[in-house]
């Protein structure tokens with residue numbers, strides 16, 4: 001699992017007759033012109049939007065940037081750690097409950113916009129996977 005803005009790696013061209021190494025942010029293969037889909041990598045980019053003192057608006061800004069970065073870098077998807085909030089503040093105006101709620105609203109809309117799937121992480125209420 002790679003953290004946000006971790007070191008770059010390379011991927012191979014998905015055209016089996018080509019298969020050269022590609023820069024992760026290339027839009028198409030320079031050798032065979034194969035357009036490069038998102039999700040070429042096996043791993044998810046991980047981002048934590050809830051444990052660095054973020055406000056909920058900052059959390060959404062981080063999500064937006066991370067989604068763009070993860071797609072440009074061909075990650076399989078994004079693992080979003082939004083925290084579990086607290087039962088008592090699930091509807092709070094500010095705080096962890098709001099970050100969780102706003103993040104999930106944002107991710108649901110993003111999933112529709114970019115044709116991805118949003119899935120709760122197994123055994124962890126504090127994270128979701130956005131699968132490209």
Ligand SMILES: [Zn+2]
Nearest residue numbers: 013018029032
């Ligand atoms: Zn190629």
